Amino acid sequence: MNDSTRTAYLSPQTAQTRRGAGAPDLLDLDTKDQTFLDATELVLNMGPQHPSTHGVLRVILKLDGEKVLGTECVIGYLHRGVEKIAENRTYTMFNPYVDRMDYVAAVSNGLGYCEAVEKLFATEAPQRAQYIRVILTELCRIASHQVWLGTHALDIGALTPLFYCFRDREEILKIFEKYCGARLTTHAFRIGGCIYEAYDGFEQDCKNFCDAFLPKSDEYEELLTTNRIWVGRTKGIGILKPEDCIALGVTGPVLRASGVKWDLRKAQPYESYKAFDFEIPTGVNGDTYDRYLVRIQEMRQSVRIIRQAVDGLPSGPIVAKIPKVLKPPVGEVYHSIEAPKGELGYFIVSDGSTQPYRVRVRPPSFVNLQALDKMVRGMLVADVVAVIGTLDIVLGEVDR
Amino acid sequence: MVVDSAICYEVLRRMREDEQFDYCVDITAVHYPKREQPFDVVYILYSFHDNERVRVKTLITDGERLRSAVSIWPTANWLEREVFDMFGIEFDGHPDLKRILLPDGWKGHPLRKDYPILQQDKDWVQINLGIESGQ
Numbered sequence: 001m002n003d004s005t006r007t008a009y010l011s012p013q014t015a016q017t018r019r020g021a022g023a024p025d026l027l028d029l030d031t032k033d034q035t036f037l038d039a040t041e042l043v044l045n046m047g048p049q050h051p052s053t054h055g056v057l058r059v060i061l062k063l064d065g066e067k068v069l070g071t072e073c074v075i076g077y078l079h080r081g082v083e084k085i086a087e088n089r090t091y092t093m094f095n096p097y098v099d100r101m102d103y104v105a106a107v108s109n110g111l112g113y114c115e116a117v118e119k120l121f122a123t124e125a126p127q128r129a130q131y132i133r134v135i136l137t138e139l140c141r142i143a144s145h146q147v148w149l150g151t152h153a154l155d156i157g158a159l160t161p162l163f164y165c166f167r168d169r170e171e172i173l174k175i176f177e178k179y180c181g182a183r184l185t186t187h188a189f190r191i192g193g194c195i196y197e198a199y200d201g202f203e204q205d206c207k208n209f210c211d212a213f214l215p216k217s218d219e220y221e222e223l224l225t226t227n228r229i230w231v232g233r234t235k236g237i238g239i240l241k242p243e244d245c246i247a248l249g250v251t252g253p254v255l256r257a258s259g260v261k262w263d264l265r266k267a268q269p270y271e272s273y274k275a276f277d278f279e280i281p282t283g284v285n286g287d288t289y290d291r292y293l294v295r296i297q298e299m300r301q302s303v304r305i306i307r308q309a310v311d312g313l314p315s316g317p318i319v320a321k322i323p324k325v326l327k328p329p330v331g332e333v334y335h336s337i338e339a340p341k342g343e344l345g346y347f348i349v350s351d352g353s354t355q356p357y358r359v360r361v362r363p364p365s366f367v368n369l370q371a372l373d374k375m376v377r378g379m380l381v382a383d384v385v386a387v388i389g390t391l392d393i394v395l396g397e398v399d400r
Numbered sequence: 401m402v403v404d405s406a407i408c409y410e411v412l413r414r415m416r417e418d419e420q421f422d423y424c425v426d427i428t429a430v431h432y433p434k435r436e437q438p439f440d441v442v443y444i445l446y447s448f449h450d451n452e453r454v455r456v457k458t459l460i461t462d463g464e465r466l467r468s469a470v471s472i473w474p475t476a477n478w479l480e481r482e483v484f485d486m487f488g489i490e491f492d493g494h495p496d497l498k499r500i501l502l503p504d505g506w507k508g509h510p511l512r513k514d515y516p517i518l519q520q521d522k523d524w525v526q527i528n529l530g531i532e533s534g535q
Contacts, residue, residue: 075500075501076499076500076501076502076503079501079502081510081517083486083511084510084511084515084517085517087517088517246422246423246448247422247473247474247475248474248475249423249424249425249473249475260448262448267451268451268453334426334444334453334455336425343425345425345426345444347426347428347442347444349430357430358430358431358511360426360428362425362426362444366478367475367478367479370474370475370477370478399501400501
């Protein structure tokens with residue numbers, strides 16, 4: 001491009017002045033350093049306030065165009081020091097705090113903690129309490145998966161499942177409310193058993209819910225399973241091979257969707273899970289679509305467990321004989337349960353006093369989130385949203 | 401199982417390769433300020449093959465460094481970062497050892513027993529949040 005063509009759009013006088021004054025040439029697009037559409041990497045900051053991060057998660061994305069080259073998670077925005085609080089509370093006083101970690105599955109958190117302390121005492125909840133615990137935890141698992149499905153589908157662009165899921169979850173929350181007065185942070189169990197007896201009509205409410213839920217789970221599937229957009233957005237996205245899952249410590253539905261048939265309820269049965277007949281759904285490809293199918297199947301298996309537990313609900317006491325002031329013997333214990341999101345473990349060290357010496361929570365969301373980088377490398381930005389959704393993280397539990 | 405800190409890495413590697421403990425459930429620490437070796441570092445391992453869980457524990461002094469287990473189990477990455485964040489225990493050979501839950505410039509390690517529950521890094525709060533106290 002010569003000088004006269006470059007300034008052809010200007011009037012002769014202006015062109016002359018510009019050239020004379022050495023003004024920057026506006027149309028010089030030939031040289032590379034002046035263009036802004038080059039092919040260098042872009043660093044994009046996603047969150048912490050982003051609707052698809054399900055809380056306050058910040059992901060730093062390194063992009064080449066729309067392709068993700070790498071990610072880094074910045075977490076800790078919800079850190080409340082739960083483990084430090086535990087050291088300054090008695091065993092009983094710390095119990096309500098655990099509900100605030102994974103707040104969409106508070107019942108499971110409470111179950112894990114109560115069982116860990118019971119293990120420290122080498123005691124067990126009575127049979128009736130165990131059945132009530134199983135019923136409530138499985139209801140909680142369904143509720144947690146419903147929140148997951150609703151928000152995950154919303155992230156990908158399907159609005160209806162959110163309304164369906166929250167409508168049906170309401171029935172579970174009503175049962176919780178009738179049972180213990182709270183809907184979300186329930187504090188339903190106590191160390192040694194349950195504090196509340198099942199209310200009149202508890203069994204009937206659970207049965208009604210189970211009968212109503214199965215057709216509704218089919219409705220979810222009608223909306224999504226064969227939906228072309230849904231399949232297009234989830235199939236082959238965020239694949240995790242079984243060996244990667246194990247190396248990264250990923251547990252829960254994410255592990256099972258990769259084809260590893262492992263569930264703590266079967267592998268190391270706690271409570272009375274041995275007495276119930278249920279299956280562990282697994283996937284084949286380990287992609288987002290398989291994880292969706294596994295979770296839907298898991299909800300149906302939970303219904304199966306609830307039905308068996310309600311039918312076989314034994315009579316008897318609901319709380320074991322434990323002292324009013326809890327002073328466990330000196331020692332340490334690790335106990336883990338299958339929470340809706342994966343292995344939830346409690347490592348408790350007792351020095352023989354009324355307060356735990358150390359409580360360590362092994363949160364499933366924290367460890368699962370670590371797999372994000374592996375899953376999204378080479379995918380598109382839009383898939384990051386799908387993968388965060390499919391990991392089913394709760395930031396209250398990641399940060400504690 | 402309690403092992404000496406010098407051979408800890410070797411033991412962990414053997415556990416992974418010879419004993420098939422392929423899943424590292426958790427890495428954490430406990431602080432006993434009155435002891436000569438004030439820190440317990442606890443590795444909780446699980447074997448899918450034998451459906452068995454084991455705890456490997458090693459005792460270290462303040463300031464002693466351990467070899468990172470990231471090369472054995474990639475899970476150890478964030479778990480070791482959390483131990484560093486909360487206790488100030490450093491791991492050699494960790495790819496990116498920095499704070500994970502607390503902000504980068506924070507002073508102190510909260511899960512040590514000499515860190516009272518109400519303590520906070522007042523300077524950090526003043527500079528970054530512009531308020532006197534976060535409580």
